Amino acid sequence: MCGIVGYVGKQQVAPILLDGLARLEYRGYDSAGIACMENGAIQVYKAKGRLQTLSDLVQGGQAVRSTLGIGHTRWATHGKPSDENSHPHLSQHGRFAIVHNGIIENYSEIKNALLAAGMTFASETDSEVIANLLEQNYTGDLLRAVKATVDALEGSYALGIVCRDHPDRFVAVRHASPLIVGLSDDGNFVASDIPAILAYTRTIYHLGEGEIVELTGDAVRVFNSDLEPVIKQAEEVTWDVKSAEKDGYDYFMEKEIMEQPRALHDTISARINDHGQIVLDGVHLTRQDIEGFRRIYIVACGSAYHVGMVGKYIIEKTTRIPVEVDLASEFRYRDPIVDEKTLMIIISQSGETADTLAALREGKARGARILSIVNVVGSSIANESDDVLYTWAGPEIAVATTKAYSTQLSMMYLIALYMAEKLERIEKEELRSLLASLMQLPELVQQVITRTKPQIMALAKQFHQVEHAYYLGRNVDYAVAMEASLKLKEVSYVHSEAYAAGELKHGTISLIEDGTLVVAMAGCHRVVEKTVSNIQEVKARGATVIVVTTEDNTGVERVSDHVIYLPKVKEMFLPSVEVVPMQMLGFYMAKERGCDVDKPRNLAKSVTVE
Numbered sequence: 001m002c003g004i005v006g007y008v009g010k011q012q013v014a015p016i017l018l019d020g021l022a023r024l025e026y027r028g029y030d031s032a033g034i035a036c037m038e039n040g041a042i043q044v045y046k047a048k049g050r051l052q053t054l055s056d057l058v059q060g061g062q063a064v065r066s067t068l069g070i071g072h073t074r075w076a077t078h079g080k081p082s083d084e085n086s087h088p089h090l091s092q093h094g095r096f097a098i099v100h101n102g103i104i105e106n107y108s109e110i111k112n113a114l115l116a117a118g119m120t121f122a123s124e125t126d127s128e129v130i131a132n133l134l135e136q137n138y139t140g141d142l143l144r145a146v147k148a149t150v151d152a153l154e155g156s157y158a159l160g161i162v163c164r165d166h167p168d169r170f171v172a173v174r175h176a177s178p179l180i181v182g183l184s185d186d187g188n189f190v191a192s193d194i195p196a197i198l199a200y201t202r203t204i205y206h207l208g209e210g211e212i213v214e215l216t217g218d219a220v221r222v223f224n225s226d227l228e229p230v231i232k233q234a235e236e237v238t239w240d241v242k243s244a245e246k247d248g249y250d251y252f253m254e255k256e257i258m259e260q261p262r263a264l265h266d267t268i269s270a271r272i273n274d275h276g277q278i279v280l281d282g283v284h285l286t287r288q289d290i291e292g293f294r295r296i297y298i299v300a301c302g303s304a305y306h307v308g309m310v311g312k313y314i315i316e317k318t319t320r321i322p323v324e325v326d327l328a329s330e331f332r333y334r335d336p337i338v339d340e341k342t343l344m345i346i347i348s349q350s351g352e353t354a355d356t357l358a359a360l361r362e363g364k365a366r367g368a369r370i371l372s373i374v375n376v377v378g379s380s381i382a383n384e385s386d387d388v389l390y391t392w393a394g395p396e397i398a399v400a401t402t403k404a405y406s407t408q409l410s411m412m413y414l415i416a417l418y419m420a421e422k423l424e425r426i427e428k429e430e431l432r433s434l435l436a437s438l439m440q441l442p443e444l445v446q447q448v449i450t451r452t453k454p455q456i457m458a459l460a461k462q463f464h465q466v467e468h469a470y471y472l473g474r475n476v477d478y479a480v481a482m483e484a485s486l487k488l489k490e491v492s493y494v495h496s497e498a499y500a501a502g503e504l505k506h507g508t509i510s511l512i513e514d515g516t517l518v519v520a521m522a523g524c525h526r527v528v529e530k531t532v533s534n535i536q537e538v539k540a541r542g543a544t545v546i547v548v549t550t551e552d553n554t555g556v557e558r559v560s561d562h563v564i565y566l567p568k569v570k571e572m573f574l575p576s577v578e579v580v581p582m583q584m585l586g587f588y589m590a591k592e593r594g595c596d597v598d599k600p601r602n603l604a605k606s607v608t609v610e
């Protein structure tokens, strides 16, 4: 997500911070800032936009006479990109400055308590509460104030903390968001990512969960969350900058596939409170609003459209409101039947896709209420919507989407359940049980990655020379088949098509011959026997079949050449576990074929033309 770098030592700090932040630019950001200890006070310099704007502000860092500071590049989650929302954030009386990566899930509660205690806030961010909480908890002991503060936080965080009363040191702490410490003869560093400090040191260690580190120019002390000392073993980084940017993976697509458990955790857990209720920040739909909708349109392009296909199945099933899912490029020119009794759900990672934006405007002009699911805060689609739900996947760099798709899916589940709850169309007990399973999804996706990766790699080796592939499925399995097929073709250039399993025999089955690769998604219990019949049809014509199913469906072995088994999961969440091995199949096939995985030919990450 965002980037952090901090330094204390013999060198002038600001140029080091700017250089470190520049090395994190590839991750994407919308604002940047630094906080440095200057003449006994903390000075903050920050600006929306490119790092160059900040650099110009401080003359490349030369204008800041300081040897201790922390820096940050922000990728907005709470609050639009702006100077005020940029990090570092100062506490009310300027005693603390903080930079934060991650999401503070209970920030509204903390903010309300701090407001009631008379504190003021300058930004819309979740992060600013940390600075004021530090100020409130501080009684002269820096480490105790940090401990008391992080004990009150829920969510994920990597923090850099500077305190005016301790001008020779700064503190960093992490929980569910990475942070490393770098050691050198000239001073010591923290960073969210290795590339930020690779020009200065290769001697690092990774901070463990809950660990707190206190850095001075010549000493680094690490403590556990109870402030007991921890002995760390330093390691030497052997990666070059390019692999360090990808966390040691060969491609961003691979890194982003592996990041999905974290992205899902951030996106889901902040939307389900401690009482097991769905809290959709940014959505103001009341029961009356929802009751008034005669139909829902889900409109998007590409993979986001495939999320919409899943959405149709699950929203109709849970709310009984009719849902149409449409490609944005078709919707905008087909005189759609939309009025003020229509809810339009717009899905977009970038928030800038030209057709999707035009469809939104078309719907809005006809009176529809617009609810968007967007990854980029402050993007055009977010700005023009009535209600916005942000996926907190973090910046997606690979052109082919993976983690944005997965987090969009999780938002679909939450919207479906939110509306069903408001309409009282779901039993309390069932809702409780579904939400408990949804909370488990990040862990389940991690299991899927760990368990299926070796098998997928072997399958990719075996099949990477095929010229054609067909993906089949019914119901939500069909929606996943569409995405699986797109993932394969766009990165590996293998021609592939996805079909509703029952539809193949109406024409396309004539293309199946000896050795044709067919991938059948067969997780959906209600229709699995029907899908098995369709698999038999292609098998009888010589197809080689890979079946993707859950571990309780062992019956499929009789009709398949290979079975990819997934953990059992409630039907609603099946797409989330099914898609992951399919993303990996696309990725490893492309790798085997020597393709430019992160930048496939002819494709752009954000499609801003019609």
Ligand code: F6R
Residues within 6 Å of the ligand: 301, 302, 303, 304, 305, 347, 348, 349, 350, 351, 352, 353, 356, 399, 400, 401, 402, 486, 490, 605, 606, 607
């Ligand atoms: C495929 C992919 C594209 C996008 C589509 C919409 O891997 O990434 O199909 O899903 O171009 O883009 P957004 O979500 O930015 O509107």
